[in-house]
Amino acid sequence: MDWYPLFNSLRIAAISTVAVFFLGIAAAHYIAKLPRLAKGVLDVVLTLPLVLPPTVVGWLLLVLLGPKRPVGAWAQSTFGIKLVMTWWSAIFATVVVAFPLMYRTARGAFESFDQNLADAGRTLGRSNTWVFWRVQMPVCRQGILAGTVLAFARALGEYGATSMIAGYTPGRTATISTTVYQLWRTNDDAGALRWVLVNVAISAVFLLAVNLLETRQRQARKGGVR
């Protein structure tokens, strides 16, 4: 069995999760401080990919990144790289689709953060950066973690936009989800089943790990001293 789709899916999901982690947190942090109108507008724009069909996201990305489109043509002539139909094209799709999950959960966590804690840190002489990384992020850990998990899961399962922007080339752009579709389409039920089982196994392990992490956190809290 060729394990390339598994490797490719995991690497795409991992890279986009890292990207979405920082993008989502930065967006949540800065947008929380904006005036209400700007906040409302940006909120709608940034959450849109969550409710749009993935094919619409894929089409929009192709319009932007295709070889004859402005960004795609510019990348081609400047760096000599293609933005579509390569393995990493899928990262664009997964980042856009997973971003709202990270952004919304992080924003929810930041909004429930007690601003007095930040003010206390500042009156004690600590920089805003220190307060953010040493107090706000640890206090909002649960929400941030939940957002990261959701983003990773969404990125791993992405199909629609990925298939449009990266296509299906065995050994190059194939991911688990595009492989399952391809195998089903070519009547290879046994092959499809293998990959379905792989996918189910990954998801189950993933959820188990998350549950374990949560229980351990709860126990640490109950047990008191670390």
Place this chain on the structure above:
Amino acid sequence: MALSVDIKKQLGDFCLETSFTVENTVLALLGASGCGKSVTLRCIAGILTPDEGKIVLDGTVLYDSAARIDLPPQKRQVGYLFQQYALFPNMTVRQNIAAAVRDRARRQTVTAEKLRQFQLEAVADQKPWQLSGGQQQRTALARILASKPKAILLDEPFSALDSYLKYQLEAELAETLEQFPGTVLWVSHDRGEVFRNCRQVCVMDQGRSQGLFTLRELFHEPVTEAAARLSGCKNYADAVPAGSAVSLPEWGLTLDCGKPIPPDIRRIGVRAHHVALSAPHAPGAFPCDVLRVVQDVFNTIVLLRPETAAPDAPPLRMELSREAWYAAADKRHVWIAIQPRDILLLK
């Protein structure tokens, strides 16, 4: 070593105008809820920015709208004790205190010293949620003092505690503050707390500071109705000066004050425990109908209406010991006297 504040800030419909100067003492900001006390503290700490004005601490300008100076909170050296203490929940007591020491070389020694000084060594490695209320307050104070502030701001330090715990913590806090050389601002709506712990009082009423008073001036000779109300005075009436007496049209009375009345007096106040039973027809006494009797924990509260009062006049409130009321012969109709020195003349 002094703190001088003169600021204005508009918050929606609410307008804050505070000005006072205080030197190396414990100053209370006393006022009802929502009168702008906390906003004032936040402006001093740099958490909120006033619209205009000036704040100077020990010769350092913290804020000056004219000179466009607005130091960030980090550079103001003002310690702020938040209502719920705002301890960092992700850190231990030791880490909370260490976070306030920016000098890496001295961090360990200062932290150890504060842990010892505030008797927190036994709980040094616990998280804030594991501490008792008193330990939380001591941690917050230790953390503030570790940051070496020039002034300390206390925002209703006991608002969330029940009264038994409160007295214990209040004593501990007072002891700590006595050793602090700089200025302390203590925000409170509780006149007892202020009387026990502060030297000077700045009364705030609807966003405006009413100037500084010593405890004696506030509790024995308040000059405005807002100050009198905060000092616990319950009875008020419109007054017209009449030589050395005041005439009170609402109650249809003229009361002797034993001294010439300044012409700008518009109101009088009488504390409920200065309203006393008297023998019938005694000089200066007046007859009243009893409207209602309320039994309080240790006292009896009697609401009275002078016989000469207008129908819509506010009742006169009398507070006396249960025994004294029990001894009164007629409980529906009484004679009342108010000593001239007990009439508060208000502008």
